[in-house]
Amino acid sequence: MSLMPSFNARARGTSHFDFKTATTGVAAKAMRNEISQLVATVDDPGAKKAFDVEMQSFFMLFTRYLSERAKAQELDWERIKSPSEDQIVPYLKLPTSAQHGNLSKLAVLKVNGGLGTSMGMTGAKSALEVKDDMTFLDLTVRQIEHLNTSKKVDVPLILMTSFNTHEDTLRIIKKYANQQLRITTFNQSRYPRIHKETLLPVPKRADDDKSNWYPPGHGDLYNALHHSGVLDQLISEGKEYLFVSNSDNLGAVVDERILQHMVDSQAEFLMEVTDKTKADIKGGTLIDYDGSIRLLEVAQVPSEHLEDFKSVRKFKIFNTNNLWLNLKALKRIMGSGEVEMEIIINPKSMDDGTPVIQLETASGAAIKHFNNAHGINVPRSRFLPVKSCSDLLLIKSDIYSIEHGQLVINEARMFETTPVIKLGDHFKKKRFKKIPKIIELDHLTVTGDVYFGRNVTLRGTVIVVANEGQRIDIPDGCILENRLLSGNLSMIDL
Numbered sequence: 001m002s003l004m005p006s007f008n009a010r011a012r013g014t015s016h017f018d019f020k021t022a023t024t025g026v027a028a029k030a031m032r033n034e035i036s037q038l039v040a041t042v043d044d045p046g047a048k049k050a051f052d053v054e055m056q057s058f059f060m061l062f063t064r065y066l067s068e069r070a071k072a073q074e075l076d077w078e079r080i081k082s083p084s085e086d087q088i089v090p091y092l093k094l095p096t097s098a099q100h101g102n103l104s105k106l107a108v109l110k111v112n113g114g115l116g117t118s119m120g121m122t123g124a125k126s127a128l129e130v131k132d133d134m135t136f137l138d139l140t141v142r143q144i145e146h147l148n149t150s151k152k153v154d155v156p157l158i159l160m161t162s163f164n165t166h167e168d169t170l171r172i173i174k175k176y177a178n179q180q181l182r183i184t185t186f187n188q189s190r191y192p193r194i195h196k197e198t199l200l201p202v203p204k205r206a207d208d209d210k211s212n213w214y215p216p217g218h219g220d221l222y223n224a225l226h227h228s229g230v231l232d233q234l235i236s237e238g239k240e241y242l243f244v245s246n247s248d249n250l251g252a253v254v255d256e257r258i259l260q261h262m263v264d265s266q267a268e269f270l271m272e273v274t275d276k277t278k279a280d281i282k283g284g285t286l287i288d289y290d291g292s293i294r295l296l297e298v299a300q301v302p303s304e305h306l307e308d309f310k311s312v313r314k315f316k317i318f319n320t321n322n323l324w325l326n327l328k329a330l331k332r333i334m335g336s337g338e339v340e341m342e343i344i345i346n347p348k349s350m351d352d353g354t355p356v357i358q359l360e361t362a363s364g365a366a367i368k369h370f371n372n373a374h375g376i377n378v379p380r381s382r383f384l385p386v387k388s389c390s391d392l393l394l395i396k397s398d399i400y401s402i403e404h405g406q407l408v409i410n411e412a413r414m415f416e417t418t419p420v421i422k423l424g425d426h427f428k429k430k431r432f433k434k435i436p437k438i439i440e441l442d443h444l445t446v447t448g449d450v451y452f453g454r455n456v457t458l459r460g461t462v463i464v465v466a467n468e469g470q471r472i473d474i475p476d477g478c479i480l481e482n483r484l485l486s487g488n489l490s491m492i493d494l
Contacts, residue, residue, distance in 0.1 A: 024066045024067065024069070024070045027066055027199045028062070028063050028066055030198075030199070030200060031059065031062055031063075031199065031200065031201070032059065034200050034201050035055045035058070035059055035192075035201065037204075038051075038055065038192070038201065038203065038204070038205065038206055039051060039052050039055055039206070041204075041205040041206045041207070042206045050227075051206055053227060054189050054190065054191075054227070057189060057223055057227075057338065058189070058191045058192065058216075060338055061191075061216070061343065061359050061361075062194070062359060064340070064343065065343050065345070065359050066199075068343065075289075075296075075300060075301075075302070077302065077305050077308075079289055079290055080287050080288070080289055080296070081287065081288040081289075082287070082288065082314055082315065082316070083286050083287065083288050083293060083375065084288060086374070087286065087288060087293050087374050087375060088273065088286065088317065088374065088375040088376070088377050089261070089374060089375070089376050089377070090376075090377050091257075091258075091376060091377060091378045091379060094257040094258060094260070094261045094376070095257060095260045095261060095264065096257065097260075098256035098257060098259065098260040099260065099263070100151065102241075102256065102259050102260060102263055103147070103151055103153040103155060103254075103256070103259070104153050104154065104238070105238065105239055105240040105241055106153075106155050106239065106240075106241045106242075106243060106254070106259060107155065107156050107157075107158055107234050107239045107241070107242050107243075107327075108140075108144060108155055108156070108157050108158065108242075108243050108254060109157075109158040109159075109160060109221075109242055109243070109244045109245075110126070110140055110157070110158070110159055110160070110244075110245060110246070110247040111160050111218045111221065111244065111245070111246050111247060111321075111363075112124065112126050112137075112159045112160055112161050112165060112169060112185075112247045113160060113161055113162030113164065113165055113188055113215050113218075114126075114162075114164075114165070114246075114247070114248065115164050115165065123165070123168050124161075124164075124165035124168040124169055124172070125165075125247070125248055126140075126165070126169070126172075126247040126248070127168060127172055128386075128392075130250070130386060130392065130395050130396065131395055131396055131400065131402055131407070132402055134402070134405075135172075136247050136248055136250070136386075137169075137172060137173075137247065138405075139250065139402070139405040139406075140157065140247065140405065141157065141176050141179055141181065141183075141405070142404060142405030143253055143254070143404060143405035143406055144157050144181050144254070144405075145179050145180045145181050145405075146404035146405060147254055148180050148181055149180050154182070155181070155254070156181065156182040156183070156184060156234075156237075156239075157181055157182070157183045157184070158183075158184045158185075158186070158230060158234075158242075159173070159183065159184070159185045159186075159247075160185075160186060160187075160188050160218075160221060160224060160225075161185055161186070161187050161188065162187065162188050162190075162215035163187065163190045163210065163213065163215065164210070164215065166185070166187050169185055170185060173185065184230060184233070186224060186225070186228035186230050187224070187228070188215050188216075188220045188221070188224040189215065189216055189220045189223060189224055189227075190213045190214075190215065191213065191214055191215075191216045191358070191359070192212065192213055193212055193213065193214055193348070193350075193356040193357075193358060194356060194357050194358070194359070195354070195355075195356060196347070196355040196356055196357050197355070202350070202354075202356060211350065211351065214348075214358045214360075216358070216359065216360050216361065217344065217346075217360030217361050217362060217363075218246070218321070218362065218363040219341050219360065219361025219362045219363045219365060219366070220361065221244065221363045222330060222333075222334060222339045222363070222366060223338070223339070225330070226330075226331075226334045231327065231330060231331060231334070232331075234327055235327050235328065235331060239327060240326065240327055240328065241259060241262060241324060241325070241326060241327065242324070242325045242327055242330075243259075243322070243323075243324055244321075244322070244323040244324070244325065244363065245320075245321060245322045245323070246321050246385065248385050248386045248387065249320070249321070249322065249383060249384060249385045250384040250385075250386065250395060250407050251320075251380075251381050251382040251383050251384035251385075251407065252320070252322045252382060252383075253382075253406050255378075255382070258270065258272070258324060258376060258378075259324070261376070262324050262326075265372060265374075266371075266372055267324075267326075267370075267371075267372045267373060267374060268325070268326040268329035268370035268371045268372060268373060269323070269324070269325055269326065269329070269366070269367050269369075269370035269373035270323065270324040270373070270374065270375070270376055271286065271295075271319055271320075271322075271323055271324075271364055271367055271373075271374075271375045271376070272319075272320045272322035272323070272324075272375070272376050272378045272382060272383075273285075273286060273317040273318060273319055273320060273375045273376070273377055273378070274317060274318065274320055274377065274378050274379070274380050274382065274383050275316060275317060275377070275380070276312050276315065276316055276317055276318045277312075279420075280318045281309075281310035282298045282310075283298075283318030283319060284296060284297040284298070284318060284319040284362060284364060285309075285315040285317060285318050285319065286317065286319065286367075286375045287315075292368055293367055293368065293373060293374060293375070294365075294367065294368050295319060295342075295362060295364040295365045295367055295368075296309070296315075297342070297344060297362055297365070299344045299345065299346075300342055300344070317375070317377060319364045320378065320382060320383040321363065321364060322378070322382060322383075323363060323364060325370075326370070329370055329371065333366075333369050333370070339366050339369055340369075341361040341362065341365035341366055342361065342362075342365050343359055343360070343361060344359075344360045344361060344362060345357055345358075345359060345360075346358040346359075346360050381409070384407060388423070389423050389427040389428060390421040390422055390423045390427075391421075393421055393423065393427075393432075393435065394418055394419065394421055394438075395407070396435045397435050397436070397437075397438045398410060398435075398437050398438065398439050399413060399418055399419070399438060399439065410439060412439050413439055414440070415442075419438055419441040419442055419443060419444060420442070420443045420444070421443075421444045422444070422445045422446070423444075423446050424446060424447035424448060426447075426448065426449055426450070427446070431450065431451050431452060432451075432452045433451075433452065433453050433454045433476070434452075434453075434454040434455060434456075436452055436456040436457060436458050437455075437456070437457045437458070438457075438458050440458075440459040440460070441458045441459060441460070441462065442460055442461055443460075443461040443462070443463075444458055444461075444462050444463075445462075445463045445464070445465075446463075446464045446465075447464075447465050447466070448464075448465060448466030448467060448468070448470065448471075448472070448487070449466045449470065449471040449472070450464050450466050450471070450472045450473075450474070451471070451472070451473045451474065452474045453473065453474055453475050453476035453477070453478065454476045454477070455476055455477045456474050456476070456477070456478050456479075456480070457478075457479045457480070458480050458481075459479070459480070459481040459482070460481050460482035461482055462480045462481075462482070462483055462484075462485075463483070463484045463485070464484075464485045465484075465485070465486050465487060466487050467486070467487035470487040472485060472487070
């Protein structure tokens with residue numbers, strides 16, 4: 001339970017936070033008054049109570065932000081060390097056999113709050129067709145249904161939506177009514193955007209336009225699980241473990257070896273990490289900070305140490321955001337108050353250019369609150385996120401096939417690594433009559449106004465560049481191997 005008074009109570013007196021400056025106290029008081037007025041705009045008593053709880057959580061985050069800003073707290077870079085061997089366990093050292101009974105204690109949660117704007121679509125990203133006419137959500141449902149039927153267990157699927165995707169998701173999951181799995185949805189918090197200059201909330205009413213609010217990152221998972229009642233529901237059903245991942249990570253499937261390791265090691269929290277490549281320099285990493293394990297996100301890194309952070313020498317791994325939690329441990333931690341995680345300040349602009357900030361948290365940052373928490377260094381195949389049209393082309397291609405909702409790499413691929421694909425911004429619109437054959441491709445870069453015909457084959461390194469005002473059409477049946485095509489359609493062997 002929160003120790004804070006309700007905003008309805010219009011609490012007077014000083015805040016129990018230790019503010020170093022008068023301006024910090026003034027900003028907190030002004031925010032409290034504005035939030036009280038926001039809560040007052042809700043008429044329905046039930047909705048008002050829920051909104052009040054949500055705004056208390058937001059206010060705690062905001063006052064912590066003010067307090068940290070006043071103290072100008074920064075990480076002491078000298079105290080940051082690479083994790084020790086016992087803090088990161090290699091996947092190959094995990095048990096090879098698993099107790100069947102573990103699965104009956106497992107639930108799977110997908111973070112499903114993202115929109116597909118980076119892919120040129122509107123609505124919930126999980127509704128995007130990714131392979132064989134199936135969406136992200138279709139693939140997840142098929143995976144868990146196969147697990148339930150083949151192992152004769154009842155692993156439920158939990159979807160954490162945001163106010164951006166909730167209605168979409170409820171509509172979509174109706175089609176799974178006859179499948180062999182139970183689906184529960186709950187909505188993550190909705191926090192008010194903050195004016196950068198005044199540090200006051202942008203919305204004036206609880207029902208103000210969506211653009212005035214934001215979902216506060218996947219770190220809100222713990223709060224939302226707790227306040228929605230889903231945490232208590234899972235525990236009452238005898239569930240002990242929760243596997244959490246992003247809905248757009250197609251490599252995040254239930255792994256019984258990791259679950260068995262969690263049981264054996266009595267770890268309350270496991271984070272799947274994988275080896276960093278040049279493409280992953282912005283990913284959060286696990287660090288040793290004064291002997292305890294922490295998540296370090298790029299937003300927390302002082303600018304003079306950014307190159308250090310991106311280097312593979314000191315930070316060899318990054319967080320895949322595949323997390324395994326002990327539900328009873330989470331209940332214990334939530335019972336002692338909010339789960340404090342490092343605040344990520346996300347600067348944004350409103351449509352009219354007004355600068356605002358969003359205070360967010362990352363779910364992996366909770367690792368420091370759990371006992372015996374550590375990382376598992378997993379194969380890259382467990383991290384297959386689809387964040388862009390380039391990622392989507394790779395997944396749709398002949399590199400992968402699908403078995404029971406799971407991506408399987410084509411045996412004809414001679415290399416363990418997948419091709420590097422870089423498509424320009426034009427590719428948010430359809431530009432392939434049919435996905436090219438890329439089983440022997442190493443690298444593809446395409447920029448400008450380029451269209452691909454049917455049955456195109458790409459091998460080795462292929463670069464296609466259409467300059468401003470020019471268009472390139474790759475004809476049907478064309479084979480490009482180690483070629484550079486430039487704006488005047490001249491072909492250059494590489």
